Amino acid sequence: MIEICPCGCTKPGATTHLVAVPLRELRFADLADYSFSAMTTQGSLDEFRYLMPRLFQGVAEEPYSYNPEILFGKLNYAKWMSWHEDEVAAVRTYLQALWQKGLTSFSIKDHLPAFFEEETLLASIAQAGEALEPYLQIWTETRTEEADQHLIQFVTMYGEEFSLGQTLHGAFWENSKSQAEALRKWLLHPNTLQRVTNAASLLRNDGFEHLFEPALKVLRSQSSSILERAS
Numbered sequence: 001m002i003e004i005c006p007c008g009c010t011k012p013g014a015t016t017h018l019v020a021v022p023l024r025e026l027r028f029a030d031l032a033d034y035s036f037s038a039m040t041t042q043g044s045l046d047e048f049r050y051l052m053p054r055l056f057q058g059v060a061e062e063p064y065s066y067n068p069e070i071l072f073g074k075l076n077y078a079k080w081m082s083w084h085e086d087e088v089a090a091v092r093t094y095l096q097a098l099w100q101k102g103l104t105s106f107s108i109k110d111h112l113p114a115f116f117e118e119e120t121l122l123a124s125i126a127q128a129g130e131a132l133e134p135y136l137q138i139w140t141e142t143r144t145e146e147a148d149q150h151l152i153q154f155v156t157m158y159g160e161e162f163s164l165g166q167t168l169h170g171a172f173w174e175n176s177k178s179q180a181e182a183l184r185k186w187l188l189h190p191n192t193l194q195r196v197t198n199a200a201s202l203l204r205n206d207g208f209e210h211l212f213e214p215a216l217k218v219l220r221s222q223s224s225s226i227l228e229r230a231s
């Protein structure tokens with residue numbers, strides 16, 4: 001059995017199907033509602049740990065009816081970093097493999113259909129409670145055209161949000177402030193901005209291309225301000 005909140009917010013029988021078949025036979029689509037409510041109104045930590053392998057297999061392979069940041073936030077809610085060291089290592093290996101797959105796949109939705117773009121994947125990892133510095137270092141070291149395309153897309157869509165000393169702060173980033181600051185530091189590093197400049201030819205004509213130059217101008221200005229203060 002998987003217990004549900006007695007207040008009536010979850011219908012009786014809503015979780016019956018999750019224990020009716022072996023874990024490997026569960027359809028990822030049937031886990032969607034549970035994934036949104038896990039440990040808050042449906043089930044306990046033990047049930048989440050039982051279902052977690054299928055949940056994270058599914059989100060790496062199939063479309064997802066919710067924002068993936070919600071599912072990855074359940075890891076943080078479950079305090080996964082306090083689990084047995086082998087389990088912590090397994091989760092971290094999964095996160096790093098997922099990040100590497102995203103970096104080397106463009107567009108990301110063709111290979112990770114649950115994720116809209118690289119920012120979605122990065123925000124999901126941040127929601128899990130992971131520090132982003134190791135993941136951003138992987139981005140630095142991954143010198144593929146796909147990784148550069150993700151960087152150009154990220155600058156185009158989000159670059160102007162880094163003006164006036166700011167960083168990403170909306171939606172799921174509001175609860176991941178240290179990760180957002182790490183992202184700002186990495187993005188404004190001269191080496192990262194030089195990489196953006198070198199890869200500018202990869203800018204796509206997708207209706208958002210007019211945002212690229214203004215965004216890059218903002219990033220260069222912010223980076224210069226940091227260097228001036230440091231000197």
